[in-house]
Amino acid sequence: MRNRVRFLLGSELIVVTNPDPTVTVLQYLRTVARRTGTKEGCAEGDCGACTVVVGELTGDSVRYRAINSCIVFLATLDGKQLLTVEDLRCTDGSLHAVQQAMVETHGSQCGFCTPGFVMSLWALSANNGEATRSVIEEALAGNLCRCTGYDSIIEAATTVLARPRTEETHNPQAVHSALTDLTKDGPLEIDVDGRRFLAPRDLKELHGFQELYPNAVLVAGATDVGLWVTKQHHVLETVIYLGNIAELRVIESSNDALTIGACVPLTDAVPELVVHFPQLGPFFQRFASTQIRNSGTLGGNIANASPIGDSMPPLLVLNATLTVRRGSVTRDIPLDEFFLDYQKTALGEKEIIETIKVPIRRDVRLGVYKISKRKEQDISTVCGAFGVVVEGDEIVKARVAFGGMSATPARAPKCELALLGQPWTMDTVRKAADALEQDFTPISDMRGSAEYRRLVARNLVEKFYREINGQSVDVFAQVGSSDD
Amino acid sequence: MTETRIKGGVRQRIPHESATKHVSGEALYTDDLPVIEGQVFAAIGMSEKPHARIVELDLCEVHESPGVVAVISAHDVPGYNAMGPVVRDDEIFASERVQYVGQSLFAVAADTVEHARVAARKARAVYEELEPVFTVDDAMERGSFVLPPHTMKRGDAPAAIANAPNCLKGRIRTGGQDHFYLEGQVAIAVPGEDGDMWVHSSTQHPSEVQEAVAEVLGKTAKDITVEVRRMGGAFGGKEVQATPIACVAALLADNCQRPVNLRLDRDDDMVLTGKRHAFRIDYEVGFDDDGLILGVQFDLAARCGISADLSGAIVDRAMFHSDNCYYLENVTINSYRCKTNTVSDTAFRGFGGPQGMLGIETVIEDIAASLGIDPLDVRSKNFYGTDEKNITPYGMEVTDNVLHDLIPALERSSDYRARRRAVEKFNYENDLFKKGLSLTPVKFGISFTVSHLNQAGALVSIYKDGTVHLNHGGTEMGQGLFTKIAQIVAEEFQIDVGEIKVTATATDKVPNTSATAASSGTDLNGKAAEAAAKTIKARLVDFAADHFGVPQDEVLFENNSVSVGPTGLPFKELVGLAYHARVPLSSTGFYATPQIYYDRETASGKPFYYFAYGAAVSEVIVDTLTGENKVLRVDVLHDAGKSINPAIDIGQVKGGFVQGMGWLTTEELVWDNGGRLLTHAPSTYKIPTAADVPADFNVELLDTGGNKQDVIYRSKAVGEPPLMLANSVFFAIRDAVAATCKTRVQLSMDTPATAERVLLSIEKLAKEVAL
C-alpha cells in the first residue's frame, strides 16, 4: 500500500506521508510549505487568487494548466508537478517576463490578486496563447481583481504574449523523467484514522475499492466536491479519486458519434464537441473559468445533477446517452432518463458514469444560450438549448431543454410539440414560447425571479429563431458605433 | 521646480513601490506573516436570527470541539463590549439581543483554522424572536432611525416647484455594494508583557483599532500597538469594520495568552461586515422649457443597518453631492438614516456621494426625456457658473470650476454628437439590440466633512549612510499612497526614491491618525511628510552653509548631491558630516487642512478644501430579449490636478470606474424574507471580470495647470471621484431601454441594472405604452 503523495514542487521532489485526505493544495502551500505567495480570496474556486499551475504527463511532454488550488485536494497532485508564483523568477533572480510585464503596465495595485493573475498568464504563455483580446479574457475569466479595472492587466498580457517566449527555469526533460518515475508505482491509498483517499489507476482497481468502500465519495475534478469540504465543512470518510483512471479519459470519434470519457477535463472535452457543434464554442466559453474547466469534468457536471449545470441542456437536445458501469456490468441510459429529481439520478449504488456518447447529426440546427448576471464565470439563471431539423418549410424534429427552470435540467415537451410539424415561422415560435408556460414553473432565487426566468425562457425561443435565420444574436459580440 | 533628474521624483510614472513584491508573491499581507510559536486561529459564531432576544447561549459543544483553546462571549469582555466611530452602539458580541443574521455572538480559538470554523458552528442558541425591520420602506413607515433626520435647504423649493412651467416627480432606488476586497478581514493579536497587546490588523484606521482594543480590554492607548504594512484592498470596508475583527482577536489573545489569528472566511466576511448604503431617493423638480432647474426637493432615505457606524457622515455626503455639478437655486434635501435589522452599512469609496449624484442625474435625465432634448444639453444648462451661480446648497463658493473646459473637451474627444446620431440610427434600424449613450459629470468634494479629521503626521529619519526611513499616518491599500509619499520625500531631498523606505503604518511611530479615507491620503500625509523632510533639510542647509562658509541660498539639493557654493558633494556625504556635527537627522511633520469649517446646525460652511472633477461618456448595447448588456466604449477625462504619479492616478481612475460600473450593473445583494443574505460569496455576488471592461477604454487626465489650492504639488485627490464616472454606464443603459419605446415616457429604473432589471423595465415600458 502506497500512502505517500509524491510530486514536484517546482523542481524539488516532495513526499508527504499520509496527508489529511481532503487537505487542499492551498492549505498545504500556505500552512505546511509556507509558500504564502498563493492567496486565499474565497476558497470556492471563484476568485482565482489561489491560482497555481499543474504540470501533468501527456505522452512525450508535460502539459501545464492553471487550476484553483483552494478546492483541489493535495493528494490529487500525486505524480504531477506543482508550480506556484515562487517558482517563476529566473535563475539569476530577475523577474519572469510575465511578472516584468505586470510591473511595467502597473498591473498591480493592492497586489493580492496579482500572484493568481501571474500564474494564469504564465499558463497562457506556456500554452502559446495568442495575444488577442478574447483569448486573454478567457484566460483571465477566473481571476477577480477589485482594484485595477483589469485594463493594465490585459495590457500586460498583450505585451508578454507578443514578445518571444523566455526560457523557463525548470528543465522540461528532467521534469518529464521525474514525473515518469513518480507514476510507476501502484495506486495511492491514504488512510488517516479511517478517513481515506484512494486513487485507482484503472477500472479494476476502482471496482476493488468500491467493493471495500461502497459508500465512498467519487471525486473527479473536485470543482463541486471540493466546496463540500471548504465551504460546508463536510467530513468525507472515503474519497475515491477517478482522475487517474485511463479508461475514463478516452475520447473516441466515429462517423456518427462522439464518445467522451467521464473524467476528461472540460478543457479537453469542449474542443471535441465544438468540432461537430460549433455553437457550443462561445457557450462553453461561459462555462465557469479556464481554471475550473481545467479541473472539472463532463461526467462530474452530469453526475452532480445540478438543475443549473450547463452541459445538460445541450446534451439533452443532442440526445446524448450515458454508459454507466458497476464492476464489469455496463448499461446505457439516455440522458433524458437520467435525472430523477432535484440532485437525484438514475445511478445505482457503486455505479459510475463511464462515458458520454453524443450522436453526431449534421442536419440539426442548434442554438444554446446561457443567461447569467455576469457574462463570465457565473452560474446560469436560465440556460436554454434548442435543436430543430427543418425540411422544406416544416419542422420535422424538435428538441428543447432548459436548465434553471425546474428541479433538474429538463426537456420541454409541450414546447417541442408546439414546434413539431409546424412551419418554421415567427408565429410557430411564439406559440412554442407560450407552450413553455405549461412545461415549467420556475422559482425565484438570488440569481433571478420566477417572472424573469419565465420571460427570458420564452424570449430565448425567439432568439433561436432569429439566429437560425442568420441574425447575429450574441450581444457580447457587438461593437461600438464608432467602429461600425 | 527644477528639472527632476532623480529617479522617482514627483510627476514620474514609477511603478507601485511593492510592484515587484506583488508579482513575485513576496509582499507580505497580514495572514502571510510568519506564524508565531503557540499561535492559534479564531472564528466567530454568528446569530441565526434577524431580531431576537437571546434566551440562552449554550457553548458547551463549542468548548468540546476538537482543538479548541478558548471560547469567549459578551460576559468575557473585560472592558467595554461595544465600539463605534461616532456612537458606541455596535456590540463586539451581542449580549441580550441579536439584531441581524450574522451578528457576532461569540468567538472561538483553536489549533487550526478548520477546527475553529467547525467549532463556531456548534453553539446552541435559544431565541425569542422579535419583529424585524428589513427595508427602507418599513423603517420610514415606522420611524425607525439610527440617527435623527437632517435637512439642508436654500431658497424656497416648494414655491419654485409650484410656480415652475413644468414639474416632475420620480423615485430611484440604489442598491448596496459589497466591498469585495480580495483580502478578507484579518487581524493577528500578540500578547506582550504588562498585558500589552500588539495587533497586526488589515485596517485603514490603526488609531481607531488601537483605541477600541484598549477599550474592550479595559486598558489604555499606550498599552496597545497597531501595525499594518499593506492591505489587499479596502475601499472603505476596513475603515470601521476592521476594528471589531481586531478587537475579537485581541480579546481571545488576552483570554488565552497566546497569539491569535482571526481571518474571516469569505462567506462570513460578506455576511458579517457592512456594505454600501442602499438608498431610496424621491424627488420633485420644477423646471423651465429649456430644462433649467428652478426648484428641486430630495428625500434621501438610506438603509443603515443596526447601528450608526459612519451613517451620519455618509448620508451627509450624499446631501453634499445631491447638487453634483449643478447650480440649484431653490433646493431642499431631507435625509433619513433608517435603522434596519441588517448588517450595519459602512464607508465605501464615494461615501454617499455616488447615491447623492444618482438622484440629481436621474432628475436631469427625466427632464431631458420630458422635453425631448439631449440630456447633455440639460446638464450644460444647469452647470455651476464660474463667477455667478457658483454657491452650493450648503453655502460654499465653487471657485475651481473646470466643467466649462472639461465637458466641451470630452464632448469633442469622444465624438459625442456624431455618436449620438449613430446610436439613433442604429436604434431605428435594429429591434433586437438597442444602444445607449450617456455623458455624465462628477464634482466631488475633497476633505473629511468632519473638519477635525483633516490632520496628519509623519516621521522622517535619515540614517548615517544617507538612506531614509519614512513613516506616516496613512495606510497602503493598493492606492499607491506609499509610492506617492516616497516620491514627495525623494523630491524634497533630491535623492532617488530607491534610497527611501516607507515602513508599516504603526501607532507607535505616528500617533492619533485619521483613517486613510475620504481620498485624502496623499493630500494630508504628503504634506506632513513634506513638512518633516523640510525640517531636516533646513537643518542640513543651515549646517552646510555654516560648515562650508557659504550663504544659505547657495546650498542646493539636486540629483542626489548638494551643491554648496562652487563645490558639491553627494547627499550621503553631507549627511555623514552633519551626523558628526551632531545635527539631528530625524523629524516629525504635521499638517492640518486650512480654511475648512462646517456648521451642521445650519447645514452651511466650507466643508471641502476643493473639488475634484471628471466626466465620462459611455456607450452600451442591450439585448432586448434577455436584458443582457455590454459596455462598448468609454471615454474619460478626469481632473487629477497636477498629478504626482500619472500612472497611479490613471490606475485609480480605471479601477474606480470599473468598481462603479459593477455597483450599477451586476453587483446585486439579495436577502431572503428572513433577513438572510443570499449573495454571500463570489459565486452569487458578481463583481466585474476582465471581459466586462470595454475594449475601447480611453482615459485621459485633464491638464488644468493644477489645483488652485495649495495641495501637495498642486495635485488632486483621485481615490473616490472616478467611481462616480460610471454613472454614465447606468444612464447609457437607461437610454438604451428608453429606445425600445417609440413614444417618450418617464422611465423609472433602479440600480443595479442587472439583465433582469433591464428586461423587466423594457417589458414594463411596452405595457405602459400599450395602455
Ligand SMILES: Cc1cc2nc3c(=O)[nH]c(=O)nc-3n(C[C@@H](O)[C@@H](O)[C@H](O)COP(=O)(O)OP(=O)(O)OC[C@H]3O[C@@H](n4cnc5c(N)ncnc54)[C@H](O)[C@@H]3O)c2cc1C
Ligand atoms: C467557480 C465555479 C464555477 C462554476 N461554473 C459552472 C458553470 O458555469 N456551469 C456549470 O455547469 N457548472 C459550473 N460549476 C460546477 C462545475 O465545475 C461542475 O459541476 C463540474 O463539471 C463538476 O466536475 P468535477 O469533475 O469537478 O466533479 P466533482 O466535484 O469531482 O464531482 C461532482 C459530483 O459528481 C460525482 N462524480 C464525478 N465523476 C463521476 C463519475 N464518473 N461517475 C459518477 N459520479 C461522478 C461526484 O461523486 C460528485 O457527486 C462551477 C464550479 C465552480 C467551483
Ligand code: FES
Ligand atoms: S481562493 Fe478564490 S478561487 Fe481559490
Ligand code: FES
Ligand atoms: S490589485 Fe487589488 S485586487 Fe487586484
